[in-house]
Amino acid sequence: MASQQLQYSNGNKNYIGYLAWDEKQQGARPGILVIPDAFGLGEHARERADRLAQAGYVALAADIHGDGFLHADLASAISAIQAMYADRAAWRAMATAAFDALSAQPNVDRARLGAIGFCFGGTTCLELARTGAAVGVIAAFHAGLNAPLAEDAGRIRAKVLINHGAEDPLVKPEAIAEFMAEMRREAIDWQFVHHGNTVHSFTEPTASRLGAPAFAYNKSAEDRSWAAMRQLFDETFEAR
Incomplete structure (x- = not known):
């Protein structure tokens, strides 16, 4: 497997992403954008990009803060x-720059393009899809669920998978209901998976270091959510 830093820009800010691919694969492959959590592009997102590369995708883990900056505290x-x-315009410009670079x-x-994201990164996947970007599928893990803008109506072109901790106290029931209403209103091909006995940041092995009960790793939820993503990607891209 090969990897490298990838520099790109949105015209106002410079970014340093992490690109991973299997150099033994021939021909053009599906591309997956990996959007990290609020801390920025760290080991968690790079490791997920590596997993995707090993599965036959070209993966770009995005730099969300610019110049590769990684926050040290919550x-x-x-x-x-x-x-x-x-x-929201600047937020979407950040995501679009990464998507275009991929x-x-x-x-x-x-x-054959997709995007996945974790926590804030999952929310960013929704923001990217709401721009009308040519992303065929998005998968969000323990994402925040913010409301769309009025002008977003009819823009989403992606299949949508949300993997959510059923006991996540950070995402209110009203936000979930509003998200589902958006999906139904827009006639999106969507899935919302509740993972039982699971809170926020369930894919992050070091989540307990944050010192709050709202954040905890759950290996079974991580494994099941990743499998659900892989199944949807295989369905969408017919990747081998």
Whole structure:
């Protein structure tokens, strides 16, 4: 398997992503954008990109803060993502720049593109899809579920998979209901999987270090959610 840093820009900010692929695979492959949690591009997102590369995809783990910056504590990470929530255009420009950088790779099949994201990254997948980007499928893991903008109606072109901890206290029932209403209203091909006995950040082995009961790793939920994503990708891309 091969990997490298990938520099790209949205015109206002420079980013340093992590690109992974299997150099033994011939021809153009489906491309998957991996959007990390609020802390930024760390080992968690790179390892998921490596997993996807081993499965035959070309994966780009995105830099969400610019210049490869990685927040060291939860408070500063939350402050950074709150700024993006307050400026949806800038938030979407960050995601679009990463998506465009992935689709521009010579070994990527531009007709077979997807995105996955974790926590804030999962929410960002929804923001990307709401721009009308040519993303065929998105899979979000323990994502926040924010409301769309009025002008987003009719834009989503992707199949949508949400993997959610059934005991996640950070995502309110009202947000889940509003998300489901959006999916039904837009006639999206969507799935919402509740993982029992599971809270937020269930794919992150180091989640307990945050010192709050809302964050905890759950290996069975991680394995099952990844399998659900792989099944949907195989269905969508017919990847081998």
